[in-house]
Each structure stands twice: as C-alpha cells, then as structure tokens.
Amino acid sequence: MGPNYVVTIHRHKLRWLGQMDAICSRSSRFMSQGADFLLYALADGITDEYFPVLDRIGIRIEELEDEMYSEGVKEVTEEFLALKRTIILIRRVILPQRRIFLNVNGKWKFDIQEENVPFYTDLIDHLERIVDSTETFRDLVNSALDTYYSIISAKSAEKLNVLTIISTIMLPLTFVTGFFGMNLPIPFQDSPWTTLGISVLLVLVTFGMWYYFKNKLF
Structure with a gap:
C-alpha cells in the first residue's frame, strides 16, 4: 500500500476484487477516502466471504453428528476429514492476516489515517470471530471423530464376541x-x-x- 495506491497479489481471481473494481469505476466513495480505506474495504469484503462458508461447515458438522450412528464408516469418516482439512486451510489464511492487521497500531503499523482506525478495529473483530469459529469447529470435528471411532470399536468388539x-x-x-x-x-x-x-x-x-x-x- 502506498500513498495513493494498493497492490494486490493473488493466484486466482477473487470475486470481491472484481466487484470492487466495478464499484470504483462507478463511484469515488472508496477511492476518495485514501488508500488505507480502500485496503480496508478490500480486506473486509474478502473476510466477510468466509462467514457463509463457516455457516455451511457448522451445519454439516451437526448433520454428520446425527448421521454417524447410521451411515457407513468410510463415508462419514471421509467427510469429517474433508471438513477438518477445510478448517485447517481457513486457519492458514486467516491467522497471518490477523497478525498483520493487529499491528495497525503496533510496531509495524500501517500508514493509517486516524479516522480509519475504527474500520480496521472492526476488520480485526471479524478475523477474531473467524479464528474462534474455526477453533470451535476443529474441536467439534475432533470430538465427533473420537466418538465415531469409539462407536466403530464397540461394534467391532460386539461382532468379535459373537464370533x-x-x-x-x-x-x-x-x-x-x-x-x-x-x-x-x-x-x-x-x-x-x-x-x-x-x-x-x-x-x-x-x-x-x-x-x-x-x-x-x-
């Protein structure tokens, strides 16, 4: 970020960046408030896209917790592990972002205008909520997997007793x-x-x- 520009680097196209480009071409709202506000708007929009994903993860975990008593071992286990990988990937992206934006007023602070600091405080709050959600979901998945493996072990022991x-x-x-x-x-x-x-x-x-x-x- 410079005095009047923001440079973004990404491997794939980001939907929010495309939307921001279209908005900025029609309105000067974001561009007129400084590069720091534009950076906030970009980061906040990308961050907000994680919340629907987390909502779907939470709903699916609840569904799998109900299904674990009736579905096959392979299907439920694979989906739990896939959710766990997704949660880990989200944390790998969000944790570095949180560390960066936590330093807005710290040692390596950005050149942020005073009137824009509350916006970054709001952004940090969003990042904290995502981190907390991923920690909760990670614990739920680990607990569900432990419970599921216990159920499978009990069923295997029961079959072994019959044999x-x-x-x-x-x-x-x-x-x-x-x-x-x-x-x-x-x-x-x-x-x-x-x-x-x-x-x-x-x-x-x-x-x-x-x-x-x-x-x-x-």
Whole structure:
C-alpha cells in the first residue's frame, strides 16, 4: 500500500476484487477516502466471504453428528476429514492476516489515517470471530471423530464376541464328531442307538453352551 495506491497479489481471481473494481469505476466513495480505506474495504469484503462458508461447515458438522450412528464408516469418516482439512486451510489464511492487521497500531503499523482506525478495529473483530469459529469447529470435528471411532470399536468388539461364542460352541462339537469319526474301533459303534445318542449329545451341548453364554454375557 502506498500513498495513493494498493497492490494486490493473488493466484486466482477473487470475486470481491472484481466487484470492487466495478464499484470504483462507478463511484469515488472508496477511492476518495485514501488508500488505507480502500485496503480496508478490500480486506473486509474478502473476510466477510468466509462467514457463509463457516455457516455451511457448522451445519454439516451437526448433520454428520446425527448421521454417524447410521451411515457407513468410510463415508462419514471421509467427510469429517474433508471438513477438518477445510478448517485447517481457513486457519492458514486467516491467522497471518490477523497478525498483520493487529499491528495497525503496533510496531509495524500501517500508514493509517486516524479516522480509519475504527474500520480496521472492526476488520480485526471479524478475523477474531473467524479464528474462534474455526477453533470451535476443529474441536467439534475432533470430538465427533473420537466418538465415531469409539462407536466403530464397540461394534467391532460386539461382532468379535459373537464370533468367539460361535467358535466356543463349535469346539466341543468338532471334538465329538472328530472323535467318533476316527477310523478305529469304538464301543457301541454297531448299535443302532449310537448315532441317535451322539446327535442328542451334540444338541444338548450346543443348547447348554448357548444357554450359558446367553445368561452370562447378555
């Protein structure tokens, strides 16, 4: 920023800069109040564009917190992580801007006219609100991810318990059928009641273990 000019450097086109160019070509409102006021107007307009983005992020976090109990692991986790990346990117842009404009009246102060200082105070307030919002959203996303991972761990542990119970029930059945399936002489193997007795034994063992686990664990 110079006495009568402001230089902007950006990689991509900024919508607000285009709007300001159109406004300044029709009116002298911003240009007539000095380069410092024009810089404020540019920075404030760009800063204000973050608020709708933050509103959408906040709404989406609330929606995902409701969806985390029913949606698939991959979809919810990926969207939470995408929101987290967006929040980090916003902070990377806003934090340096806040440090710069906080020094309006500091050691490295801009050449700001006294009557324009309140405008920069308002700009700093907007930047502070954005920083506070990103900190809140970051904490919410981290908390939601921790809760979601806990839910997934609990569901995995529950499935593992079921598989363990099934394996435990099948173990004696495997032993009994393996024992009587050996190619060796076994007492009562020619009796017509042997097969029925083994079948009844298997049913009783299965039912007994199922009843035990049902009352012990559930």
